[in-house]
Amino acid sequence: MNRLKFYLSLSVTVVMLLLMDPRSFFGLGFHEWAGLIIGLFFILHKILNWTWIKKVTMGFFRKCTARTRLNYILDYFLLAGMILMILSGIAIARTIDLSWIKPGGSPFFWRIMHTSSSFLTLALFGVHLGLHWKWVLQRLRIKKA
Amino acid sequence: MARKTINILLVTAVLVSGTWGFIRLGYWNRSVRIFSYGQTENMAGRDGREGGFRSGHIDREAFRERESGARFRDRTLPQDSVKGQNRGNFRPGFPGGPGDSRGRGEGFRRGGHEGGSTINLAKVSWFLAVFAAFVTITIYTDKLVKYLNAKRAARKILPDQQT
Numbered sequence: 431m432n433r434l435k436f437y438l439s440l441s442v443t444v445v446m447l448l449l450m451d452p453r454s455f456f457g458l459g460f461h462e463w464a465g466l467i468i469g470l471f472f473i474l475h476k477i478l479n480w481t482w483i484k485k486v487t488m489g490f491f492r493k494c495t496a497r498t499r500l501n502y503i504l505d506y507f508l509l510a511g512m513i514l515m516i517l518s519g520i521a522i523a524r525t526i527d528l529s530w531i532k533p534g535g536s537p538f539f540w541r542i543m544h545t546s547s548s549f550l551t552l553a554l555f556g557v558h559l560g561l562h563w564k565w566v567l568q569r570l571r572i573k574k575a
Numbered sequence: 576m577a578r579k580t581i582n583i584l585l586v587t588a589v590l591v592s593g594t595w596g597f598i599r600l601g602y603w604n605r606s607v608r609i610f611s612y613g614q615t616e617n618m619a620g621r622d623g624r625e626g627g628f629r630s631g632h633i634d635r636e637a638f639r640e641r642e643s644g645a646r647f648r649d650r651t652l653p654q655d656s657v658k659g660q661n662r663g664n665f666r667p668g669f670p671g672g673p674g675d676s677r678g679r680g681e682g683f684r685r686g687g688h689e690g691g692s693t694i695n696l697a698k699v700s701w702f703l704a705v706f707a708a709f710v711t712i713t714i715y716t717d718k719l720v721k722y723l724n725a726k727r728a729a730r731k732i733l734p735d736q737q738t
Contacts, residue, residue, distance in 0.1 A: 447699055447702055447703055447706060448699055450699060450702040451698040451699055451702070453693075453695070453698075454695050454697075454698050454699045455696070455699065456693070457693070542608050542609050542612055543609055545605050545608065545609075546605065546609035546610075547609070549602060549605050550606050552702065552705070552706060552709075553606070553709050555709075556706045556707075556708075556709025556710045556713065557709060557710075557713045559710045560710045560711070560712070560713020560714045560716075560717065561713060561717060563717075
């Protein structure tokens with residue numbers, strides 16, 4: 431299970447970095463499709479950690495340590511950023527026809543939203559990885575559990 | 576000792592390249608741009624167009640209508656008009672000539688920056704640098720917080736032991 435989580439997180443990180451510039455890696459088509467797939471990966475990541483989410487949600491104010499609370503709040507913002515990123519991506523999509531779920535509003539607004547949310551989410555992603563660095567080292571067998 | 580030195584050098588390199596990338600990409604401005612969206616919108620409205628970017632989708636539709644109207648007028652130009660005569664004089668590959676994608680809805684605005692099957696990871700590497708800097712800062716901040724907590728806990732234990 432931990433190995434699956436590790437490879438899933440690694441692929442999300444690599445793809446997220448490749449998606450930061452739509453022109454850098456196989457163009458806009460790849461950017462849009464991979465953006466949707468990364469969303470699915472993110473949901474899978476949440477499903478795999480569902481026990482932790484449930485546990486912390488139940489005892490957020492009573493049992494949790496400050497670090498767990500920080501991780502939970504950070505994850506909450508990451509989820510919000512991811513949703514905004516995908517939603518704004520759908521709104522300005524050019525190669526995929528998603529007109530049936532196109533949200534209203536001006537494309538200019540959604541473009542700014544897409545850029546801002548992706549930049550902020552990448553920063554939060556970095557903080558998330560930093561807080562789980564020990565776990566990463568354990569998976570890479572650099573540090574013993 | 577050697578390991579520690581390598582570690583310090585590596586962390587310094589990551590932080591320096593991350594800061595450079597942060598500045599180069601205009602990371603801060605692009606991150607917080609959404610919070611100043613209202614101001615940008617108002618500025619856009621100053622050029623006399625109603626609503627500025629607020630009615631962006633309406634503007635785009637109006638633009639398309641104007642564009643198609645202009646193209647229709649171009650097609651129906653009389654042969655003896657100056658514009659009509661010039662249309663035939665453009666050479667392929669030159670602006671306005673056959674093969675020029677401008678005005679036909681191609682190019683950047685129509686997804687022309689798809690890039691095909693090109694890979695240019697120069698910009699991605701700057702994002703990687705910024706990302707690595709965020710990770711590094713978090714790791715060391717976390718370590719610092721843990722160290723301070725441990726110190727505080729030790730200070731609490733010490734008076735207890737004395738009593």
